[in-house]
Amino acid sequence: MQTSDHSREDIRRFVAQAARQDQFLEVVSGEEARARFHRHLDLAPRGEVRVPLSQALGRVLAADVVAEVDVPGFDRSVVDGFAVRAADTAGAAEDRPAALRLNAEVLAAGHAPALTVEPGTATVIATGGMLPRGADAVVMVETTETDDRPDGLFVMLAKPATPGAFVAAAGSDIGRGEVVLRRGQVLTSREIGVLAAIGLAAVAVVRPPRVAILSTGDEIVAPGQPMRPGAVYDSNGAILAAAVAELGGEAVPMGIAPDEDAALERLVRQGLECDVLLLSGGTSKGAGDRSHRIVAQLSDPGIVAHGVALKPGKPLCLAVTGGKPVVILPGFPTSAMFTFHGFVAPVIRAMAGLPPAAVEEVPATLPVRLGSERGRTEYVMVSLVQGAAEGDLAAYPLSKGSGAVTAFSHADGFLAIDAQAEGVEAGSAVSVQLLGRTVAPADLIVVGSQCIGLNAVLGRLIGEGMTVKALNVGSMGGLAAARRGECDVAPVHLMDPATGAYNTPFLAPGLELVTGYRRMQGIVFRRGDPRFEGRSAAEAVAAVAGLPDCILINRNAGSGTRILTDRLLGSARPTGYWTQAKSHNAVAVAVAQNRADWGVAIGTAATLYGLGFLPLQEEHYDFVIPAARRDRPAVRRFVEALGTDEVAEALRGMGFLR
Ligand SMILES: Nc1nc2c(c(=O)[nH]1)N[C@H]1C(S)=C(S)[C@@H](COP(=O)(O)OP(=O)(O)OC[C@H]3O[C@@H](n4cnc5c(N)ncnc54)[C@H](O)[C@@H]3O)O[C@H]1N2
Numbered sequence: 152m153q154t155s156d157h158s159r160e161d162i163r164r165f166v167a168q169a170a171r172q173d174q175f176l177e178v179v180s181g182e183e184a185r186a187r188f189h190r191h192l193d194l195a196p197r198g199e200v201r202v203p204l205s206q207a208l209g210r211v212l213a214a215d216v217v218a219e220v221d222v223p224g225f226d227r228s229v230v231d232g233f234a235v236r237a238a239d240t241a242g243a244a245e246d247r248p249a250a251l252r253l254n255a256e257v258l259a260a261g262h263a264p265a266l267t268v269e270p271g272t273a274t275v276i277a278t279g280g281m282l283p284r285g286a287d288a289v290v291m292v293e294t295t296e297t298d299d300r301p302d303g304l305f306v307m308l309a310k311p312a313t314p315g316a317f318v319a320a321a322g323s324d325i326g327r328g329e330v331v332l333r334r335g336q337v338l339t340s341r342e343i344g345v346l347a348a349i350g351l352a353a354v355a356v357v358r359p360p361r362v363a364i365l366s367t368g369d370e371i372v373a374p375g376q377p378m379r380p381g382a383v384y385d386s387n388g389a390i391l392a393a394a395v396a397e398l399g400g401e402a403v404p405m406g407i408a409p410d411e412d413a414a415l416e417r418l419v420r421q422g423l424e425c426d427v428l429l430l431s432g433g434t435s436k437g438a439g440d441r442s443h444r445i446v447a448q449l450s451d452p453g454i455v456a457h458g459v460a461l462k463p464g465k466p467l468c469l470a471v472t473g474g475k476p477v478v479i480l481p482g483f484p485t486s487a488m489f490t491f492h493g494f495v496a497p498v499i500r501a502m503a504g505l506p507p508a509a510v511e512e513v514p515a516t517l518p519v520r521l522g523s524e525r526g527r528t529e530y531v532m533v534s535l536v537q538g539a540a541e542g543d544l545a546a547y548p549l550s551k552g553s554g555a556v557t558a559f560s561h562a563d564g565f566l567a568i569d570a571q572a573e574g575v576e577a578g579s580a581v582s583v584q585l586l587g588r589t590v591a592p593a594d595l596i597v598v599g600s601q602c603i604g605l606n607a608v609l610g611r612l613i614g615e616g617m618t619v620k621a622l623n624v625g626s627m628g629g630l631a632a633a634r635r636g637e638c639d640v641a642p643v644h645l646m647d648p649a650t651g652a653y654n655t656p657f658l659a660p661g662l663e664l665v666t667g668y669r670r671m672q673g674i675v676f677r678r679g680d681p682r683f684e685g686r687s688a689a690e691a692v693a694a695v696a697g698l699p700d701c702i703l704i705n706r707n708a709g710s711g712t713r714i715l716t717d718r719l720l721g722s723a724r725p726t727g728y729w730t731q732a733k734s735h736n737a738v739a740v741a742v743a744q745n746r747a748d749w750g751v752a753i754g755t756a757a758t759l760y761g762l763g764f765l766p767l768q769e770e771h772y773d774f775v776i777p778a779a780r781r782d783r784p785a786v787r788r789f790v791e792a793l794g795t796d797e798v799a800e801a802l803r804g805m806g807f808l809r
């Protein structure tokens with residue numbers, strides 16, 4: 152839909168359509184939605200295919216595999232030596248060796264013996280050689296001597312051999328008729344080895360369910376294509392295709408459908424040729440949201456639930472047609488992933504012949520308060536860090552909203568807030584459902600304010616093989632985490648408004664400060680703007696503060712940059728003063744995209760977005776370290792690396808001062 156040139160009638164129609172909430176009249180619980188969905192689904196695997204072993208990795212066995220051969224297939228020598236009759240060696244000793252005449256045969260691996268080991272004789276045998284008739288043991292060559300006598304070549308044994316010594320019996324590894332692998336087994340390199348050992352070149356595996364994946368929306372652009380204003384790259388398509396493959400399905404990417412009924416209808420019809428059809432976007436009540444209207448045309452039974460009392464995930468639309476699932480996931484990536492894992496993944500697993508995924512939960516403590524809207528069960532992605540006491544885990548919320556794409560990749564798991572609760576208090580015990588099987592441990596935990604300069608140090612440590620977990624919770628959050636002993640390093644840039652001093656005034660007993668680097672803060676503006684170009688910061692502010700059409704993009708209250716801005720403005724309240732951008736980047740983007748005309752940010756942000764910059768003041772970005780953690784090897788290495796010339800050089804290269 153075009154964004155300009157709308158007639159009043161267009162706009163009235165848009166609002167009327169957007170306000171029509173019919174599709175959300177019946178919002179059901181997650182359990183109810185799942186129950187309705189499963190009532191109509193056919194979850195049986197969709198047949199089997201034979202694949203060569205070279206293509207069997209990761210596939211699911213369609214049937215039990217029964218060995219038709221023994222492994223080993225014959226009694227086999229496991230050493231180089233002599234095949235003997237153990238009875239002939241009874242009583243052998245250093246001073247009374249048993250002498251056995253050697254038969255005229257050498258049993259290399261892969262050759263069938265021709266001669267019997269008669270009493271009083273032995274046959275030379277190699278590792279892997281087939282035990283000859285008559286023999287019941289093998290003697291290692293090192294423990295023997297040979298004796299070249301006129302009546303033949305003899306081997307002298309100084310010790311008796313026990314029956315079966317150094318012989319691997321036929322079928323001792325795998326016996327003919329044995330079930331070696333069970334149906335439903337996921338084939339790894341180990342199982343593929345077993346299949347090869349019993350002589351199979353190909354194996355029957357479950358046919359992976361084919362899952363059509365269609366992203367929808369006029370604003371969606373395929374990665375690799377040029378960006379347009381207001382557009383977003385199609386991340387859902389890529390995430391879903393990979394997630395389907397991870398679950399044993401075959402992703403059938405169908406690209407991006409525009410918000411247009413005819414095209415959508417055609418693509419939905421095409422997608423229904425697969426075993427599952429997944430759409431994302433356009434399920435909400437926006438005027439451009441077409442997907443659910445098209446899916447609503449399906450029958451037998453069609454849509455079974457549209458709207459679930461979950462956050463994220465409210466607009467999820469579940470449909471079934473002829474036993475085949477058709478799901479519209481919400482467009483926001485976190486919502487799409489969350490509902491995919493909750494509602495679609497179990498279906499794909501079942502169709503792929505896999506058992507339900509095991510759910511692992513760990514207890515943790517919530518370090519900060521979490522607010523929640525009543526009426527929907529809310530799921531919050533968290534990152535887990537080791538707390539002060541051994542075994543204690545702190546669950547840091549990764550609250551970037553449903554639209555974020557990084558929440559899933561940064562999270563260790565998620566916690567649920569009851570639909571009736573208005574939030575969870577700081578310090579509450581919570582249960583975290585893990586996304587993987589274990590909590591990923593890290594050598595160094597960094598919690599606080601994030602800065603791209605930090606990578607100059609952390610990148611180096613990671614290159615040395617250290618694992619690092621860095622959580623962005625702001626300076627105040629980092630300071631609190633350091634006080635609670637939940638991090639090794641808390642990067643902070645806090646200015647005391649009374650004195651203008653950085654960071655030191657905020658230290659508490661048990662905390663140390665390591666000097667980091669400085670960041671120049673200043674006014675950012677679009678190059679060439681005569682209201683700023685060529686002026687000092689103070690002159691510029693004096694000139695623009697009273698101009699109603701010169702818009703400021705301000706920072707959030709509590710941030711160091713906001714304190715600086717307030718000092719700069721004095722009692723002036725320019726247009727835009729009440730905005731609350733949360734980062735340097737957000738300020739720079741707003742100015743670069745002409746949504747605002749000026750703001751205060753660090754010089755690096757101005758450079759990144761090609762903006763003009765009027766320097767104001769250096770900000771100190773330092774590191775608070777709990778004294779109790781100061782001697783940990785990872786912390787010592789961090790401080791050491793920070794002090795090196797290479798790091799200082801890298802920081803200067805990025806525009807920081809060190
Ligand atoms: N007035 C109301 N507005 C909204 C409600 C509501 O109840 N009342 N629900 C909100 C909720 S909750 C969600 S979640 C979103 C989901 O809406 P849709 O599923 O219709 O998704 P879209 O509007 O198409 O897109 C939402 C958002 O996600 C981006 N998107 C879409 N597809 C992709 C993709 N393939 N890759 C990356 N990003 C994608 C899209 O550009 C939008 O920014 O609705 C709320 N609104």
Ligand code: MOO
Pocket residue numbers: 461462463464465466481483486553554
């Ligand atoms: O519930 Mo929507 O799915 O916020 O994100």
